[in-house]
Amino acid sequence: xxxxxxxxxxxVSGRExxxxxxCIRSGxxxxxxxxxxxxEQRVAAAAGVEHGVATNSGTTGLHLALVAAGVCRDDIVIxxxxxxxxxxxxxxxxxxxxxxxxxxxxxxxxSVSMLEKCLACETEKRNGHWVHTATGxxxxxxxxxxxxxxxxxMGPISDLARTYGLPVxxxxxxxxxxxxxxxxxxxxxxxxxxxxxxxxxxxxxGGGIVTGRDSELLALARHLSTTARVGDEYHHDRVGxxxxxxxxxxxxxxxxxxxxxxxxxxxxxxxxRYNDSLGQLPCIGTFPAPTWSNSACWxxxxxxxxxxxxxxxxLRSRLRERGISARQFWKPVHLQPPYRDVPRAVLPVSExxxxxxxxxxxxxxxxxxxxxxxxxxxxxxxxxx
Ligand SMILES: *Cc1c(COP(=O)(O)O)cnc(C)c1O
Numbered sequence: 264x265x266x267x268x269x270x271x272x273x274x275v276s277g278r279e280x281x282x283x284x285x286c287i288r289s290g291x292x293x294x295x296x297x298x299x300x301x302x303e304q305r306v307a308a309a310a311g312v313e314h315g316v317a318t319n320s321g322t323t324g325l326h327l328a329l330v331a332a333g334v335c336r337d338d339i340v341i342x343x344x345x346x347x348x349x350x351x352x353x354x355x356x357x358x359x360x361x362x363x364x365x366x367x368x369x370x371x372x373x374s375v376s377m378l379e380k381c382l383a384c385e386t387e388k389r390n391g392h393w394v395h396t397a398t399g400x401x402x403x404x405x406x407x408x409x410x411x412x413x414x415x416x417m418g419p420i421s422d423l424a425r426t427y428g429l430p431v432x433x434x435x436x437x438x439x440x441x442x443x444x445x446x447x448x449x450x451x452x453x454x455x456x457x458x459x460x461x462x463x464x465x466x467x468x469g470g471g472i473v474t475g476r477d478s479e480l481l482a483l484a485r486h487l488s489t490t491a492r493v494g495d496e497y498h499h500d501r502v503g504x505x506x507x508x509x510x511x512x513x514x515x516x517x518x519x520x521x522x523x524x525x526x527x528x529x530x531x532x533x534x535x536r537y538n539d540s541l542g543q544l545p546c547i548g549t550f551p552a553p554t555w556s557n558s559a560c561w562x563x564x565x566x567x568x569x570x571x572x573x574x575x576x577x578l579r580s581r582l583r584e585r586g587i588s589a590r591q592f593w594k595p596v597h598l599q600p601p602y603r604d605v606p607r608a609v610l611p612v613s614e615x616x617x618x619x620x621x622x623x624x625x626x627x628x629x630x631x632x633x634x635x636x637x638x639x640x641x642x643x644x645x646x647x648x
Contacts, residue, residue: 296510321458
């Protein structure tokens with residue numbers, strides 16, 4: 264039996280070990296150290312902005328960003344239901360609730376038309392704030408997600424945010440290297456958060472970076488991430504967090520950043536080969552590629568167009584029997600027990616994509632032979648039904 268071809272494993276064959284040894288030799292193993300600063304600068308540059316604040320995970324980065332953006336207890340924050348649960352959890356960590364909106368079939372990102380309709384028909388202005396009419400909660404932010412590394416339609420989302428006076432906090436967890444209308448992602452929202460978890464294209468073992476166009480909010484995020492300490496005398500002016508990334512994590516992250524272009528190119532090449540070879544099979548669709556974006560192609564795979572003809576679950580399990588990791592993807596937030604009762608729009612697209620998606624192996628070091636084997640196996644299984 265052949266070894267399982269994994270979905271997305273870290274590629275740490277560069278300078279990672281050397282950088283880690285440097286941390287040990289210098290004694291800088293904790294949350295102060297030259298690699299942390301270098302990592303923040305490198306990621307900010309890759310996002311097209313000046314500043315970045317390193318955190319110990321993408322989730323804590325999202326939480327920090329929401330607090331910095333002014334999200335408070337009892338507020339409501341707009342997110343797409345088709346996302347990793349961390350997006351919703353970051354809202355809950357602020358003691359606020361998510362308002363779940365559907366994604367567009369053509370992009371798998373936050374539906375702009377639904378966002379517009381929800382803001383127009385389900386909110387009203389009270390005491391200078393836009394309030395979700397049904398619950399009386401203050402609408403505090405819009406949180407688009409750059410699904411699978413593919414940017415949301417930030418132009419119209421920003422326009423709506425401006426109209427309603429709302430900050431945009433983008434969950435760009437897996438989108439480092441992507442562009443929106445040819446530009447890097449950082450400038451398109453007040454705050455933009457990346458993750459460096461082990462399954463992302465660039466990993467720091469774990470970690471996050473909060474970046475974005477608003478330097479004041481970034482300074483506040485930095486302050487809050489280090490227990491809101493003022494000076495060296497154990498004075499703290501707010502309830503802060505201990506969310507800083509360690510120099511060890513950043514040492515790995517810096518080594519990875521040297522290879523960002525290479526890794527993103529590999530991801531795109533893998534996605535293109537699946538699209539070319541599997542996209543024409545009967546009943547098989549490819550992941551969307553909206554005109555506004557150049558995706559970082561974090562994960563690739565296929566989507567079953569007619570699940571009554573080809574059962575996605577049985578396709579996934581047959582692939583696994585043949586040594587190929589083939590996974591379902593994010594179960595939408597509204598189907599998760601902690602979020603069954605939060606405000607939400609109708610969410611047919613989120614549910615339908617979730618049921619029909621098949622993620623295929625796409626590690627940056629996936630060999631041509633391995634991918635050929637995946638393509639042949641999928642083709643064989645599809646042609647048999
Ligand atoms: C990975 C991911 C996160 C969480 O990042 P962690 O570093 O694992 O905490 C949040 N949102 C999305 C969309 C992700 O893909």
